Amino acid sequence: MLKRQLAGDSSCQRCGAQSETTDHLLFTCPFARAMWFGSALALIIPPDGLFSVAQLLHHWPKMNFPNKRTSEEALSLVVFICWTLWLARNDKVFGNREWTPEEVISHAQVSCAEFLASTTGCLTPQVHIHDQQARTSMWTPPDPRTIKVNCNAALHLDEPGSGIGVVLRNHRGLPIQASSDPIPFHDALLGEALAILNGMQVASATACTRIQVESDSKELVTLIKETSTPPPVFIRSTLHDIKVLALTFNTCMFSHIPRDANQVAHALARKALSVACQTDWPLSTPWILQACCKDSEYCSCPFLQ
Ligand SMILES: [Zn+2]
Structure with a gap:
């Protein structure tokens, strides 16, 4: 456009470089x-x-x-x-x-x-199952069209400090987003609910349409999936937000997983206790890559191997 004299300003709008080639x-x-x-x-x-x-x-x-x-x-x-x-x-x-x-x-x-x-055309992830028992406590990848959202909360019991951790990964175990947020809460169940809500908000902001949300809080996942049990008052509004946000995805599933299968989110929640503000970690951060790679040892993980 510049050659045809159709563009007025040829400089880069981000850094101001003279010519945006x-x-x-x-x-x-x-x-x-x-x-x-x-x-x-x-x-x-x-x-x-x-x-x-x-x-x-x-x-x-x-x-x-x-x-x-x-x-x-x-x-x-x-x-x-x-x-x-x-x-x-x-x-x-x-x-x-x-x-x-x-x-x-x-x-x-x-x-x-x-x-x-x-x-x-691969709809099932390339999972190499060593034995069924081992897999039950391992992180497993979602199907190729779904993003898995792992969430966790950390709460100091004897001193001030709380936070949440969220990691989004694709079917190859690749991290798409990993964040820690030192938000205040005084109850572990509320923390887990806030972590799920945050994970869904991150997924929504990154244009995911099919998500699988995982938490190691069985109580919370049961409260989300079953409407027959009235939730404690202090998490009602957060649960309501989770359910409303879930409707905005094409697919949104919630699952309870063992703590062992939620290690990356757990580490991110622990990190939240030592950061000053909401932190989106660079995906090349070594400890995140290592943790994701460890989780993905049962699945094909091309960029991390
Ligand atoms: Zn530039």
């Missing part, structure tokens, strides 16, 4: 570089402004992927990150809305997961 927008803009690093690819784009689509494709075969399928899936994610950066750029330039970095990453990863699920 395709390579700048998709790779070398500081915003784009942060997206690549924060994504499941954890790709480090050199800061010298010399990086292009052609270079990436040229180097791709030399990258150390364990097999062809993993390479193809990672390349699909590259395409979806580029596409999402373009969508976010347009929304910003045309004044529609400002995407947060977390929204860009999760939109790209969710879209990519949905694309891969639709192209492979």
Whole structure:
């Protein structure tokens, strides 16, 4: 458009760079570089402004992927990150809305997961069941079209301090969002309810349409699923919000799982006790990747292996 003199301002609206070329927008803009690093690819784009689509494709075969399928899936994610950066750029330039970095990453990863699920036609996750007994206390991946939302709460019994942790993962065990929030509550059941509500809000904000919500509070999951038992007064409004929000998803399931199968959310809730404010962890944070990888040892987990 600039060549045809149709564009007035050719500078980057994010960083003010003089010329918003395709390579700048998709790779070398500081915003784009942060997206690549924060994504499941954890790709480090050199800061010298010399990086292009052609270079990436040229180097791709030399990258150390364990097999062809993993390479193809990672390349699909590259395409979806580029596409999402373009969508976010347009929304910003045309004044529609400002995407947060977390929204860009999760939109790209969710879209990519949905694309891969639709192209492979694989409706059942690749779960290698070692034995049925072991699996009952393991985290299991959702089906390819569903995002699993694990939630947990942490409460200090003898000193002030409480918080919640939430992790969203796809059918390969990839984290899409992981957050800790030091919100105040004085009852563990209320904390668990607030964690579920927060997990659903995060899923809603990241454009998930099919979710499976898991909590290790059996009492809470029973209260959500069964209407015959009147809930304690102090969680009624939160339960009401959970049920109303559930109706906005195409599919929203609630399950109780053992504590062992909820380790990542548990760790995120514990972290909430030591952070000052709501924290969305970069998905490349080593302890999160390690925890997700440990959970995913029973499922195919290409980016983490
Ligand atoms: Zn820029």
